[in-house]
Structures are given as structure tokens and as C-alpha cells.
Amino acid sequence: xxxGSNYLQSAVxxxxxxxxxxxxxxxxxxxxxxxxxxxxxxIGPSLLRLIADPESVASLSELGVVLLLFIIGLELSPKRLWxxxxxxxxxxxxxxxxxxxxxxxxxxxGFELPLNTSVVLGGGLALSSTAFGLQxxxxxxxxxxxHGRLAFAILLFQDIAAIPLIAMVxxxxxxxxxxxxxxxxxxxxxxxxxxxxxxxxxRYLLRPVFRHVAKTGMAxxxxxxxxxxxxxxxxxxxxxxxxxxxxxxxxGLLLADSEYRHxxxxxxxxxxxxxxxxxxxxxxxxxxLSLLLSSPLAVLGLTLLLIAIKLPLLYLxxxxxxxxxxxxxxxxxxxxxxxxxxxFVVFKLARAEGLLDAGLHSLLVLTITLSMALTxxxxxxxxxxxxxxxxIPREPPEEYRRIDGDTPRVVIAGMGRMGQVIARVMRAQRxxxxxxxxxxxxxxxxxxxxxxxxxxxxxxxxxILRAAQVDKAEFFIIATDDPKTNIETARLVRKLYPxxxxxxxxxxxxxxxxxxxxxxxxxxxxxxxxxxxxRLILIGMGxxxxxxxxxxxxxxxxxxxxxxxxxxxxxxxxxxxQTAREARRELxxxxxxxxxxxxxxxxxxxxxxxxxxxxxx
Numbered sequence: 001x002x003x004g005s006n007y008l009q010s011a012v013x014x015x016x017x018x019x020x021x022x023x024x025x026x027x028x029x030x031x032x033x034x035x036x037x038x039x040x041x042x043i044g045p046s047l048l049r050l051i052a053d054p055e056s057v058a059s060l061s062e063l064g065v066v067l068l069l070f071i072i073g074l075e076l077s078p079k080r081l082w083x084x085x086x087x088x089x090x091x092x093x094x095x096x097x098x099x100x101x102x103x104x105x106x107x108x109x110g111f112e113l114p115l116n117t118s119v120v121l122g123g124g125l126a127l128s129s130t131a132f133g134l135q136x137x138x139x140x141x142x143x144x145x146x147h148g149r150l151a152f153a154i155l156l157f158q159d160i161a162a163i164p165l166i167a168m169v170x171x172x173x174x175x176x177x178x179x180x181x182x183x184x185x186x187x188x189x190x191x192x193x194x195x196x197x198x199x200x201x202x203r204y205l206l207r208p209v210f211r212h213v214a215k216t217g218m219a220x221x222x223x224x225x226x227x228x229x230x231x232x233x234x235x236x237x238x239x240x241x242x243x244x245x246x247x248x249x250x251x252g253l254l255l256a257d258s259e260y261r262h263x264x265x266x267x268x269x270x271x272x273x274x275x276x277x278x279x280x281x282x283x284x285x286x287x288x289l290s291l292l293l294s295s296p297l298a299v300l301g302l303t304l305l306l307i308a309i310k311l312p313l314l315y316l317x318x319x320x321x322x323x324x325x326x327x328x329x330x331x332x333x334x335x336x337x338x339x340x341x342x343x344f345v346v347f348k349l350a351r352a353e354g355l356l357d358a359g360l361h362s363l364l365v366l367t368i369t370l371s372m373a374l375t376x377x378x379x380x381x382x383x384x385x386x387x388x389x390x391x392i393p394r395e396p397p398e399e400y401r402r403i404d405g406d407t408p409r410v411v412i413a414g415m416g417r418m419g420q421v422i423a424r425v426m427r428a429q430r431x432x433x434x435x436x437x438x439x440x441x442x443x444x445x446x447x448x449x450x451x452x453x454x455x456x457x458x459x460x461x462x463x464i465l466r467a468a469q470v471d472k473a474e475f476f477i478i479a480t481d482d483p484k485t486n487i488e489t490a491r492l493v494r495k496l497y498p499x500x501x502x503x504x505x506x507x508x509x510x511x512x513x514x515x516x517x518x519x520x521x522x523x524x525x526x527x528x529x530x531x532x533x534x535r536l537i538l539i540g541m542g543x544x545x546x547x548x549x550x551x552x553x554x555x556x557x558x559x560x561x562x563x564x565x566x567x568x569x570x571x572x573x574x575x576x577x578q579t580a581r582e583a584r585r586e587l588x589x590x591x592x593x594x595x596x597x598x599x600x601x602x603x604x605x606x607x608x609x610x611x612x613x614x615x616x617x
Contacts, residue, residue: 233250416480
């Protein structure tokens with residue numbers, strides 16, 4: 001009972017530390033990974049000593065890395081790799097090889113470490129943190145930026161490279177020389193046999209198993225099966241004397257093109273996040289902070305040396321091969337300059353194989369931890385000191401400015417998604433029109449499709465409107481994606497050309513009210529698409545085409561009536577809320593009528609705004 005109580009006490013300590021430190025780190029813009037590391041440092045032997053033995057949770061925490069490798073394998077579908085082949089296998093390979101070579105040479109020549117130890121050091125420190133880097137990019141909404149996409153590609157190759165590096169550690173280890181004659185052959189056969197079992201089983205056994213489990217419809221059984229696949233393959237590879245991560249990675253790779261890929265990822269993701277957090281906590285607990293007191297120059301010097309080696313190499317790769325500008329290349333290099341989670345795994349194996357002594361291992365763990373702690377601070381510092389150059393709008397050629405089209409019946413302001421569709425319809429119907437836009441790229445793209453009468457011009461300038469012969473048009477279409485610009489344009493056009501019919505793009509209900517004030521006919525940009533999606537849902541739920549269309553029409557009429565009612569009081573918040581509540585009750589009455597119709601009973605639908613009939617019974 002006492003033994004079980006100790007486990008519960010440890011679990012409570014872990015959870016309290018994570019719940020306290022991770023939100024604090026995220027609030028300080030340091031990232032969740034650093035929060036887990038700080039939580040481990042706080043409860044570990046170096047500070048509060050709430051957990052005296054970090055090794056007691058090491059085996060469980062390593063499952064977080066195993067699950068991470070499984071998901072990485074799932075994401076490596078051949079199609080995705082082929083699309084990203086240049087960045088992944090070109091720039092990613094160059095980064096790992098160059099960085100490993102420079103760090104390995106520095107360790108061997110500068111610090112006179114043995115060659116096999118230097119190779120492991122170079123390979124391990126060349127890797128960056130996938131969890132840390134992607135989290136920083138996601139929090140700063142930079143995953144889709146040029147440096148974010150390149151960082152993802154490099155991290156993807158690093159994750160792939162971690163597998164052979166982990167397998168290579170045992171070959172470089174000191175114990176490799178102590179095996180009995182013939183032992184190497186037996187070990188090699190065991191490794192090849194276990195890999196063959198995983199490959200053949202994954203190809204011919206896993207899909208039928210998942211198909212059988214899916215037929216049961218039990219979500220918990222599906223989760224258990226997914227965990228069995230990951231943990232089982234990891235255990236099999238460990239029995240063969242190979243890293244657990246290799247088995248998990250192979251299992252994910254074999255299921256990358258499976259129809260159950262997304263379900264597997266969804267089932268594993270919560271466990272991966274929790275156990276990966278536990279892994280970083282255990283790393284923080286193993287960080288020997290006493291080294292900062294006994295050897296501060298060595299710790300800080302190695303941390304700065306690691307960043308000083310990786311940062312310029314990443315910067316040059318980003319600039320020369322990645323096509324990034326100076327600011328983006330600097331952001332890339334800072335995010336990837338620190339060490340990563342796979343370095344912890346590699347160095348732990350290297351210590352077990354006799355490649356690293358306890359002192360060097362502790363120094364490396366603390367160095368990587370400090371480098372990760374410095375990364376968010378460097379990101380904030382660079383964002384504060386180095387501002388990206390504002391993009392100067394391209395100067396339009398003279399032929400774009402010269403508005404010389406025929407007398408238009410329609411003038412379209414804004415050739416984005418909505419404007420392009422309107423222009424195509426007008427062109428198909430042979431309706432003369434003129435389009436205006438302030439983006440040179442948009443004008444070039446539109447003109448490349450054919451002789452579209454699109455010109456450079458700001459619709460808020462009266463001289464542009466005169467040049468476009470707006471006074472001779474029948475319709476003025478406002479399709480720009482900026483609500484404020486739409487409202488100001490509608491007011492200006494209504495003031496200068498009161499005879500025109502103005503149709504304007506509206507983003508939301510408040511935008512609709514302001515456009516109505518300006519004398520325009522608003523069209524909500526997502527409203528009709530949402531109604532069409534709702535119609536398809538109703539058909540999929542068993543309604544006929546006619547029934548679904550009738551109910552969507554009824555909803556549309558009701559919503560338009562509510563919009564009209566709210567327009568009369570839109571500057572009175574209480575009245576708008578009251579109108580919305582009444583509209584909700586009316587909708588409930590309409591839907592109750594639909595249910596009665598389904599059972600063959602006659603229903604008289606109330607007019608919008610009328611009191612619903614009293615409930616019977």
C-alpha cells in the first residue's frame with residue numbers, strides 16, 4: 001500500500017508542477033516545452049527534491065518520444081515527402097551533415113575527445129527540438145511563413161535522421177568490442193528478423209486488425225489497439241537490442257498510407273502530448289544545476305558555443321539554398337539553433353554504451369536545456385530589435401492606370417475571390433464591365449487569364465470613379481475584403497452617383513447595417529455558402545431535395561426578416577438582444593412544425609414576428 005501511495009504522491013507532484021509552470025511559461029511567451037523543463041528542475045534533486053529519483057520515471061517518460069516517432073512515421077506518406085523532397089532531403093540533409101561535421105570536428109580536435117564520441121556528439125547536437133520549434137512557430141502563427149515551412153522541412157529530416165543515429169550509437173559503443181565471437185552475427189540476425197516481423201506484420205496483419213476493431217464501433221478498443229501497435233513494436237525492437245523508437249517509427253511508416261492513419265493519429269495524440277511532457281519533466285529533473293555553481297564557465301561556454309555553431313550555418317542555408325530574406329533566415333536560425341529532445345535520447349544511450357562518462361553526460365544535458373531556454377528569449381529579442389522591412393507596394397505600369405474600357409454597365413471594385421466570380425459571370429453573359437483593384441499582382445494575374453478589363457485604381461478617389469465612367473453604369477459592385485473600405489466606398493458612390501444600384505460585400509450583421517445606412521444592398525459573404533452546406537446536411541440526414549430546399553428557404557426568409565427588424569434598433573444593444581431571443585423562439589416553432597410535418601400532420605407556420613401558438617398539454 002505504501003508503494004502505491006508513493007506512486008500517487010509522485011503523480012500529484014508531477015501534475016501540480018506541470019499545471020503551475022507550463023501556463024506560467026506560456027504567459028511569459030517561453031513555450032510549453034520550457035515550462036515542462038522548468039517544472040522538472042523545480043521538483044528535481046537540484047532544487048525542491050520532491051522527486052529524489054529521476055530514473056524512476058525515465059522508462060515511462062521515454063514512451064513520449066516513442067509515440068512522437070510513431071506519429072512522425074504516420075506523417076511521412078510518400079506523396080508528402082515527394083512534394084517536399086527538395087527542402088527535406090536537400091536542405092535538411094545539408095543542415096544535419098554540415099552541423100554534425102563542424103561540431104564533431106570541434107569536439108575531436110578542439111576538446112580531444114575520442115572519434116566515436118565526437119561522432120555521436122556531432123550527430124546528437126545537430127538535431128533541434130521538433131516539439132519546441134513547431135510550438136514556437138504555431139504560437140507566433142508563422143508555420144505557413146517561408147521560414148516556418150523551411151523549418152518544418154528541416155525538422156522533418158532531423159526526425160528521420162534520428163533513427164539511424166540512435167541505431168548507430170550501439171555500433172560505436174565501447175561494448176561493441178567486448179562481444180564474444182559470433183555475437184555480432186547473432187545480434188545482426190536478431191535485428192534483421194525483428195525488422196522483418198514489423199514490416200511483414202504491418203503490411204499484412206495491422207490493416208485487417210484495425211478493420212476488425214473498427215467494425216466493433218468501440219472507441220476505447222480502438223485506442224487500446226493503437227497503443228498496442230506502438231508499444232508492442234517498440235518492445236519487440238528493444239528485445240532485439242535496438243532502440244524502441246525505431247520500432248514505433250517503422251510501425252507509423254507502414255501505416256502512413258492506411259485508411260486508418262487519421263484515426264490512429266487522433267487516438268495517440270493525447271497520450272503523446274502527456275507522455276512527452278513527462279519526458280521533458282524527467283529531463284529537467286536530471287539537469288544537474290550544481291554544475292552552474294561548480295563549472296559556470298564550462299556550462300555557459302558550451303551553451304553559447306552550440307548556438308554560435310548552429311546559428312550561422314542555419315542562417316547561410318536559409319539564405320543561400322532556402323531563398324529566405326535576411327529577417328526570415330535569422331528567425332529560422334534562432335528557432336533551430338538549440339538542441340533537441342532526440343539529443344537527450346542519443347546521449348542517454350551513448351552513456352549506457354560507454355561513449356560518455358557521467359560528468360560529460362550531465363554537462364551535455366544541462367547545455368541542451370539552457371540552449372532551449374535561451375531560444376524564446378532570443379526570438380523575443382530579435383522581434384524587438386529587428387523589424388521586418390515593410391513591403392513597398394509595387395508601382396503599377398502606366399497601362400494599368402489608363403482606364404480606357406468601353407462604357408460599362410457594371411463596375412466592380414475589388415478583384416479578390418468574390419470579384420473574380422462576378423467578373424466571370426459578367427463576361428460569360430457579355431455584359432460590359434470594368435474592374436478596379438489596388439494590387440498589381442492581382443491585376444497581372446487577372447489579365448493573364450485573358451483580356452479582362454481590370455485597371456489599377458482606388459475606388460475611394462473621385463477622379464478614379466470618373467475615369468471608370470461610373471456615372472454611365474447601372475451597378476456598382478463593392479467586393480473588397482476590408483469592411484471599412486466597403487462602407488466608405490458605398491458612402492462616396494452614393495453621394496456622387498445617387499442613381500446607381502450599389503451591391504456591397506458584407507462580413508457580418510453589423511457591417512450589413514452600416515451598408516444599409518450608406519444606401520447599398522449588402523450581400524453577406526459566408527451566409528449563402530453556409531445555407532448551401534446546411535442544405536446538403538439535411539439531404540444527407542434523409543430529407544428529400546424539395547424538403548431540404550423548402551426549409552432552407554424558410555430559414556432564409558426568417559433570417560432576413562430578423563435582420564430587417566434588428567436594423568431598426570441596431571444601435572440599441574438591449575433591443576437587439578431581445579429581438580434575437582424572439583427570433584430564436586420563432587425558429588424553435590418552425591422546427592417543431594417540421595417535425596409534425598414529418599409525421600403527416602398539418603402545420604400552419606406563423607409569420608415572423610408573430611407570437612408562437614401556446615403549447616398544448
